[in-house]
Amino acid sequence: MINLILLGLPGAGKGTASERIVDKYHLTHISTGDMFREAMANKTKVGLEAKSYIDKGNLVPDKVTAKLVEERLGQPDIKNGYILDGFPRTTVQAELLEGITKRLNKPLTNVISLEVNEKTLIKRLSARFMCKNCGATYNKISKMPKVKNTCDRCGGHEFYQREDDKPEVVKNRLKVNEKMNTPLKDFYQKKGLLTVINGEQTPEKVFEDIDTVLSNNQ
Structure with missing residues (x-):
């Protein structure tokens, strides 16, 4: 079984990579961003709270996110494994996740970080x-x-740009995420779970590199 975290700054290509991984390995893709966007669209209490942070390009607090992730990982569709996208973002969240996966008996098998330079991301x-x-x-x-x-x-024929994808907010998002990304990679490096992949490559080559890593678990 593959239980995977995809790391990378916003725009690194995690979404595209996730789609390809799901197609091949039939994992359940769990994006905290998608979960929060659904909550925001439904104007739930947690959704509105999350929106106040996301619209400014800031991170949603741990207390709002951790419970949502644990509930999601406990659902019955997580049978072939999962990809976590957007959580954890900090070592504190990583420790929370470690507790969650132990309680649910669904430990991580891989952590993959997609590396892309700032100019490309913007x-x-x-x-x-x-x-x-x-x-x-x-x-x-x-x-x-x-x-x-x-x-x-x-x-559909209607499209829009998210508030947090507008250039002035993008720069703030990258600064916030980059500050926390290095300690998180160090955390998983010490546990022997981390693989770094060049996200500047074509989506096909990025997936080829990811596939090489994941196929060792089969």
Whole structure:
């Protein structure tokens, strides 16, 4: 079984990599961002609280996130393994996750970090837009809809740019994330779980490198 964390700054390509991993290994992709966006769309208490942080490019507090993650990992669809995307972001969260995975008997098997330089990240994120109906993500540089102004996934015609993908917010997001990313990588390096992969490569080559790592678990 593969239980995986994907690390990387916003725009590093975690979403694209996750889709390819799910297709091959049939893991359940758990994105805290998706969970919070659903909560925000439904205007739940936790969703509105998360939105106040996310719109400013800041991180959602641990207390709001950890319970949500534990509930999600405890659901029955986590049978072939999971990919955690967006959690943990700090060593404190990593320690919380360690407790969660022990309680649920679903320990981590791999931690993969996608490394991309800041200029590339800003360029990628500022070009990103989403389908208003289903949330599918596109990019003006690398991933336009196959049919102009039509979502590949749901056929919708309305698109928008997230507040936290606007250039002025992107720079703040990267600073906040980068400050916490190094200690987190060190945490998993010491546990022998970390593999670093060059995220500047094509999506195909990035997945090829990830596949090489994960196939050793089969």
